[in-house]
Amino acid sequence: MSSSNAIGVFDSGLGGLSAVKEFLHVLPAEKIVYFGDTGRVPYGTRSRETICKYALQDADFLLGHHVKMIVAACGTVSSVAGDLLREKLPVPYTGVVNPTCFTAVQKTKNGKIGVIGTAATVGSHSYKLRLQKLDPTVQVFEQACPLFVPLVENGIIRRDDQITRLVVRRYMAELKENGVDTVILGCTHFPLLREAISDYMGEDVTLVDSGFETANYAAKVLREQNLLNTDTSAKMPSFFVSDTPEGFENVAGLFLGRDMEHTVTQIDIEQF
Numbered sequence: 001m002s003s004s005n006a007i008g009v010f011d012s013g014l015g016g017l018s019a020v021k022e023f024l025h026v027l028p029a030e031k032i033v034y035f036g037d038t039g040r041v042p043y044g045t046r047s048r049e050t051i052c053k054y055a056l057q058d059a060d061f062l063l064g065h066h067v068k069m070i071v072a073a074c075g076t077v078s079s080v081a082g083d084l085l086r087e088k089l090p091v092p093y094t095g096v097v098n099p100t101c102f103t104a105v106q107k108t109k110n111g112k113i114g115v116i117g118t119a120a121t122v123g124s125h126s127y128k129l130r131l132q133k134l135d136p137t138v139q140v141f142e143q144a145c146p147l148f149v150p151l152v153e154n155g156i157i158r159r160d161d162q163i164t165r166l167v168v169r170r171y172m173a174e175l176k177e178n179g180v181d182t183v184i185l186g187c188t189h190f191p192l193l194r195e196a197i198s199d200y201m202g203e204d205v206t207l208v209d210s211g212f213e214t215a216n217y218a219a220k221v222l223r224e225q226n227l228l229n230t231d232t233s234a235k236m237p238s239f240f241v242s243d244t245p246e247g248f249e250n251v252a253g254l255f256l257g258r259d260m261e262h263t264v265t266q267i268d269i270e271q272f
């Protein structure tokens with residue numbers, strides 16, 4: 001495996017772009033190959049079997065691009081299929097749960113941490129178990145927020161949008177009542193709603209975003225394994241999706257702050 005190979009990043013759809021944004025910042029010399037499974041999103045409402053099957057197909061597609069590391073930029077995959085991927089993949093793997101939990105226990109002052117994610121993620125209690133292993137004294141409050149994913153996939157993310165505000169209030173009210181001072185955005189779609197969530201929770205509540213933590217963790221792994229790219233020129237990422245690229249290009253362009261028109265390729269994930 002050569003250090004000049006790309007890092008493969010995948011998610012069920014647009015959410016993993018919140019991680020890509022941080023990867024481009026933290027590791028500008030790395031080539032990123034991104035796959036968003038927009039034809040089969042959401043993953044978070046599906047069974048363990050289906051999520052594992054999809055995750056292995058997504059990883060196989062990326063391995064075809066000779067990636068040197070695979071990142072599941074998806075809370076659902078990391079929670080449900082993380083062990084399977086770690087065991088099966090021939091290259092280093094990371095999900096988003098471990099790096100994020102580590103930061104959350106450091107940030108909390110009152111020991112009350114909220115975790116928001118998809119139904120599958122919250123049902124697995126992956127974040128809660130990890131947090132309590134890192135610090136058995138923390139209190140963890142979990143909340144599934146399934147409607148956040150279609151809001152993001154449809155670009156309904158503005159902090160002043162009535163629908164966004166209403167859904168945020170509906171999901172976040174109990175965490176607010178419980179007095180959490182730190183909230184893990186346990187689904188990579190959720191950082192796209194960060195402003196609306198922060199408006200509701202208040203600026204004293206720290207929102208922990210998996211993208212930044214995961215990019216830093218990936219950098220550490222690549223450094224330890226002598227796999228950091230030695231050619232330091234900035235690289236353009238490649239984007240692949242399993243449904244039509246147009247909708248993805250629009251929201252991705254908004255989010256990454258660049259024109260994405262005609263830069264995304266559609267593939268047939270069922271071939272993998």
Ligand code: DGL
Nearest residue numbers: 015042043044075076188
């Ligand atoms: N972005 C994903 C996550 O982190 C998945 C959302 C979904 O497909 O339900 O959980």
